[in-house]
Amino acid sequence: MAEINPLVLRETLSRYAPQGRTALLPALHAVQAIYGYLPEAVAVEVGRALGVPLSDVHGVIKFYNLFHPEPVGKTLLQVCTDPACAMNGGEDVLQAIRLHLGLTEEQHTAGDITVKRAACLGLCEHAPALLVGQTALGRAQASQAAELCQGRGYRPHALVYGEQRRLTLNCGKGRPTTLAEYEAGGGYRALRRALEQSPAAVIAEVKASGLVGRGGAAFPTGVKWEGAAQAAGDPKYVICNADESEPGTFKDRVLLEEDPHRLLEGLLIAAYAIGASKGYIYLRGEYPAAQITVLAAIQQAQQAGLLGPNILGSNFCFELELRLGAGAYICGEETALFEAIEGKRGYPRLKPPFPTLHGLFGKPTAINNVETLCNAPFIVEHGAAAYRQLGTEISPGTKLFCLSGDVLRPGLYETPFGVSLHHLLYDLAGGVPEGRKLQAILFGGAAGAFATPAQLDAEMSFEGLRATGLPLGSGVVLAIDERRDLRQILLGLARFFSHESCGKCFPCQIGTRRQLEILERLARDAALPGDAQRLSDVGLTMSDASLCGLGQTAASAVLSALRLWPALFD
Amino acid sequence: MNDEITLTIDGQAVSVPAGATILQAARSVNIPIPTICFHEATSPLGVCRACVVEVQGWRTLVASCVTPAAAGMVVNTHSERVTRSRRTILEMLASTVDLSEAPEIQLLLQEYAADLQRFPGAERRAIPLLDDNPMYIRDYTRCILCWRCVQVCANDAQYVFALNFSGRGFDTSIATFYDRPMPATTCVFCGQCVGVCPTGALKTKREWLLEKGLLPEEKPAGA
Numbered sequence A: 001m002a003e004i005n006p007l008v009l010r011e012t013l014s015r016y017a018p019q020g021r022t023a024l025l026p027a028l029h030a031v032q033a034i035y036g037y038l039p040e041a042v043a044v045e046v047g048r049a050l051g052v053p054l055s056d057v058h059g060v061i062k063f064y065n066l067f068h069p070e071p072v073g074k075t076l077l078q079v080c081t082d083p084a085c086a087m088n089g090g091e092d093v094l095q096a097i098r099l100h101l102g103l104t105e106e107q108h109t110a111g112d113i114t115v116k117r118a119a120c121l122g123l124c125e126h127a128p129a130l131l132v133g134q135t136a137l138g139r140a141q142a143s144q145a146a147e148l149c150q151g152r153g154y155r156p157h158a159l160v161y162g163e164q165r166r167l168t169l170n171c172g173k174g175r176p177t178t179l180a181e182y183e184a185g186g187g188y189r190a191l192r193r194a195l196e197q198s199p200a201a202v203i204a205e206v207k208a209s210g211l212v213g214r215g216g217a218a219f220p221t222g223v224k225w226e227g228a229a230q231a232a233g234d235p236k237y238v239i240c241n242a243d244e245s246e247p248g249t250f251k252d253r254v255l256l257e258e259d260p261h262r263l264l265e266g267l268l269i270a271a272y273a274i275g276a277s278k279g280y281i282y283l284r285g286e287y288p289a290a291q292i293t294v295l296a297a298i299q300q301a302q303q304a305g306l307l308g309p310n311i312l313g314s315n316f317c318f319e320l321e322l323r324l325g326a327g328a329y330i331c332g333e334e335t336a337l338f339e340a341i342e343g344k345r346g347y348p349r350l351k352p353p354f355p356t357l358h359g360l361f362g363k364p365t366a367i368n369n370v371e372t373l374c375n376a377p378f379i380v381e382h383g384a385a386a387y388r389q390l391g392t393e394i395s396p397g398t399k400l401f402c403l404s405g406d407v408l409r410p411g412l413y414e415t416p417f418g419v420s421l422h423h424l425l426y427d428l429a430g431g432v433p434e435g436r437k438l439q440a441i442l443f444g445g446a447a448g449a450f451a452t453p454a455q456l457d458a459e460m461s462f463e464g465l466r467a468t469g470l471p472l473g474s475g476v477v478l479a480i481d482e483r484r485d486l487r488q489i490l491l492g493l494a495r496f497f498s499h500e501s502c503g504k505c506f507p508c509q510i511g512t513r514r515q516l517e518i519l520e521r522l523a524r525d526a527a528l529p530g531d532a533q534r535l536s537d538v539g540l541t542m543s544d545a546s547l548c549g550l551g552q553t554a555a556s557a558v559l560s561a562l563r564l565w566p567a568l569f570d
Numbered sequence B: 001m002n003d004e005i006t007l008t009i010d011g012q013a014v015s016v017p018a019g020a021t022i023l024q025a026a027r028s029v030n031i032p033i034p035t036i037c038f039h040e041a042t043s044p045l046g047v048c049r050a051c052v053v054e055v056q057g058w059r060t061l062v063a064s065c066v067t068p069a070a071a072g073m074v075v076n077t078h079s080e081r082v083t084r085s086r087r088t089i090l091e092m093l094a095s096t097v098d099l100s101e102a103p104e105i106q107l108l109l110q111e112y113a114a115d116l117q118r119f120p121g122a123e124r125r126a127i128p129l130l131d132d133n134p135m136y137i138r139d140y141t142r143c144i145l146c147w148r149c150v151q152v153c154a155n156d157a158q159y160v161f162a163l164n165f166s167g168r169g170f171d172t173s174i175a176t177f178y179d180r181p182m183p184a185t186t187c188v189f190c191g192q193c194v195g196v197c198p199t200g201a202l203k204t205k206r207e208w209l210l211e212k213g214l215l216p217e218e219k220p221a222g223a
Helices: A006-014 A017-035 A040-050 A054-063 A083-087 A090-100 A142-149 A179-184 A189-196 A199-209 A221-230 A251-258 A260-274 A288-303 A334-341 A370-382 A421-428 A462-468 A486-500 A506-523 A531-545 A549-553 A556-564 B022-028 B080-096 B103-111 B148-153 B192-196 B205-211
Strands: A075-080 A113-118 A130-132 A135-137 A160-162 A237-242 A278-283 A319-324 A365-369 A398-405 A411-416 A438-443 A449-451 A476-481 B004-009 B012-017 B052-055 B074-076 B136-138 B164-166 B173-175 B202-204
Touching: A006 A017, A006 A040, A017 A040, A017 A054, A017 A319, A017 A334, A040 A054, A054 B164, A054 B173, A075 A090, A083 A090, A083 A398, A083 A476, A083 A486, A090 A113, A090 A142, A130 A142, A135 A288, A179 A260, A179 A288, A189 A260, A189 A370, A199 A221, A199 A260, A199 A370, A221 A260, A221 A365, A221 A370, A237 A260, A237 A334, A237 A370, A251 A260, A251 A288, A251 A370, A251 A398, A260 A278, A260 A288, A260 A365, A260 A370, A278 A288, A278 A334, A288 A319, A334 A365, A365 A370, A398 A421, A411 A421, A421 A438, A421 A476, A438 A486, A449 A556, A486 A506, A486 A556, A506 A531, A506 A549, A506 B080, A531 A549, A531 A556, A531 B080, B004 B022, B012 B022, B022 B052, B052 B080, B080 B103, B136 B205, B148 B192, B192 B202, B202 B205
Parallel strands: A075 A113, A160 A411, A237 A278, A237 A365, A278 A319, A398 A476, B004 B074
Antiparallel strands: A075 A130, A130 A135, A398 A411, A438 A449, A438 A476, B004 B012, B052 B074, B136 B202, B164 B173
């Protein structure tokens, strides 16, 4: 039982109290760091300090994976068993660690260490991966269980490839690009150019570029900024959605860890364009390295007069705050992200109204993905025409693709839109290792769909993939070779969605569990008559009737498998 | 002069004041749309999705209780996608929760020919009954997570915030702060939550005892 020193607690909370409810997640992170978990008496003090009803404080604690109402070991060891890691032995690593620590099936803590199964940690190119406290380790092997428990092992660094490196120009060094390096390479010139123009001119350039969102929804960025700029309401906000959690996705992690100033510059341009004086970066709690690089970059920018009042001597003022997620994939959904920043359970809101009119705190908000914002500096510095020199007419620019699974060279690949899948997977990434045959490719992540070798000539562009019936999503290309049991992969995806459903709307709350139960049967070779029809009905209901994008895509991969390989479900 | 708009529902032209929802528009001409979580005294949230309808040109179905009717909208309240969704939602509910005391949902189960045994091996809500105060019991094997009790305890009526959610996804439950017994919370025993519960998950202690054939304690003689 923790010794609670009220003086220490109140001193910590006094920093957050003036902000009220919006500081709930930061306050819980801070006090949990002191006590190791969140005892009832501590939660009471948090509620009192921030003026939040106690039942709401409890509701928030119980919603997020990274908040612990019960004691946990000093070191939280999280082992990923999502698709890429599962295919590379993640389950064996988890069991080996549990065996090494002498844990029975019901136990999860031995001494100082608590072991948990983690949802995708965004380290797929280094599968199988795990987090030991705040240390990321990759290429883990079951035989290394003892060392892994001590936080020793392969330290992942960015693996970046590609033929046209605009976004990842500074990435691949294995360390963050400093402000000096970023500026020496032309960084913050775009911001200076933007400040010489009107916000409307900046928006016009971004619209002309044809840039669309890179988080998966592909909404035209210039149109979004225009909507927020024209909306009535004050203050306005820009938010960077850095809650990258789609299994198979790690592109934002690389940008955040190795070129954070590019993101900051993109945010500044967006803020100037829409008239926002305050912005947030919402970063998933499972990216400890990115937390350090982003905080350092914000500090450097503040010291250099690039953030804060009168930026670069202009009238433009912009404050940027980093907010840490607490473990919930649903908070990558834009309206659930607003709820998290507002200090609530991450429940999505109804749309309309859309964020540009009614977003964070009910105010006009432009929220964009990390990769999307990192495109802005190039467009503003070099112009829309230069931007459009790469890519296709409908899909201009370059895209970051996340290659993982059964591929020779897993990593982050930047290519212009328009290359073929074959070129990406075989020419650039080396194809399937050891001469094995490709069975399938998971496109777009867990919320994606399967492609078959028959579709290797698909053009990697929005129009090309639409014609082939495949989703681009966040750019996940997860290769699956002939050895793999697709039922196990489907089971893993179903487990993911069941764990991450927020529970608000009935189709997803219950549907993700029913889907999981049926796929569990399937994976055990114990399918019941009618299971395929059950999966179809549940899947279509979730797709058609769910409240938000999570539920609407939770059955996407399963439904594509039902179409492609009906015999799997007998 | 009211702002009136006209839309088409199931082939019928319907005129309503601007700002009315599709549900209100349908009800104004007696076109039935089922609802489960909707309640006149709570803010509509579109949680149960039973009221979904198909709007021509829109990618997904929308909850009619929260979607404003728009001029020129073409709505289908009984398309194949709609009926499949409603029936599957009902079957999933029946596989999870004890609906024996939810008369309105029972009618829907019949109307949509829901197969109550659709999901063999389905995990059900199995939380032990909470009997921690003299006024009402909480039997969450009957809870469909319609949000009404949390809403009336909070900003929709009482502003005491005694009840809230715990857990996430399928494992969501209604709970108090650190599962304290009700008398140790801000609950003022107003009974609003019992009044809006559609399934009998919340029931007055008196009713619960009478149902079991137990009489509430008799007053001592002379008191």
